[in-house]
């Protein structure tokens with residue numbers, strides 16, 4: 571790692587050093603100008619996991635409690651990668667300090683908790699960067715899809731269809747992800763990424779949501795302290811936006827036998843663009859070119875130095891987070907973005923439970 575001339579390295583602390591925390595550490599270690607200075611996690615094995623990633627002889631402060639990391643003054647910025655239900659309280663503690671912060675998705679498990687932290691962030695010191703970790707925006711094929719839409723390739727966007735067909739939820743430390751009370755539910759925990767992409771592509775607020783979903787296949791034979799997991803593993807979710815655009819999510823979490831984990835398709839009045847994430851291909855079809863005519867574009871971002879589990883998107887997200895810290899510029903992805911992605915997920919769960927359309931406004935009363 572080389573240091574940028576004339577600039578101090580930004581010192582990061584990572585709160586929650588399980589799978590995603592260590593993915594953040596590996597990304598930061600690959601970035602010039604970033605240093606991992608401290609870690610916090612109540613689980614000693616997770617601290618050891620992270621310490622090995624940083625290098626067992628590297629200078630690193632270890633804490634069982636995130637409040638001690640904040641007080642240590644060892645860091646300029648923190649990444650929060652602890653379980654979803656802990657984000658609210660940890661973020662409030664971080665926001666009471668001057669530290670820059672990137673919080674992993676979902677922002678919180680409910681709209682009410684998201685609103686709390688959005689409010690707390692509004693009072694922060696000037697130049698402090700508060701960044702919402704929604705790195706699917708940074709996947710190279712997703713970025714290309716958004717560039718094509720911005721360039722007018724498909725005309726006015728009318729429909730957005732996102733399919734995620736993937737493997738079941740992995741095992742997590744203490745099995746926190748097996749229960750909706752900890753995750754906010756699958757549509758919040760997993761699908762906030764896709765609802766965020768819909769929100770970006772459509773560009774106005776979501777108005778109402780209807781969904782059908784269930785836990786049909788996964789985790790039914792598991793038991794934790796006498797409790798069977800309650801997380802849904804498949805759903806269709808339809809979102810209507812204020813401008814009449816409609817979007818749909820097709821989620822299946824027992825479909826690892828598929829070529830692409832994510833397929834995003836946006837159709838406008840002049841054409842269609844799709845991003846196939848595992849293949850890293852963007853396919854474009856313009857109506858003016860005739861029926862069945864498409865062009866296919868392999869996509870890669872040469873800046874990516876670490877692929878990780880998310881096709882290099884976390885690395886690209888960190889480059890922008892670091893650039894914002896250095897320049898004091900506002901975040902490209904905000905806590906409000908996080909709130910609106912959680913809102914669609916929460917509305918989806920309410921729709922499944924109550925069998926009706928749910929107005930997003932209901933979640934704000």
Ligand SMILES: NC(=O)c1ccc[n+]([C@@H]2O[C@H](COP(=O)([O-])OP(=O)(O)OC[C@H]3O[C@@H](n4cnc5c(N)ncnc54)[C@H](O)[C@@H]3O)[C@@H](O)[C@H]2O)c1
Nearest residue numbers: 586587588589590591611613616651652654674675742743
């Ligand atoms: N952006 C993505 O694509 C993506 C992918 C995976 C996970 N995540 C998010 O990252 C977060 C962590 O998920 P994970 O997969 O790493 O889970 P994990 O179980 O592997 O790790 C979570 C870690 O947090 C620790 N922890 C628990 N309570 C804590 C607290 N109060 N303070 C500090 N640490 C605490 C646990 O001991 C564990 O080591 C979640 O919010 C999850 O939604 C995001």
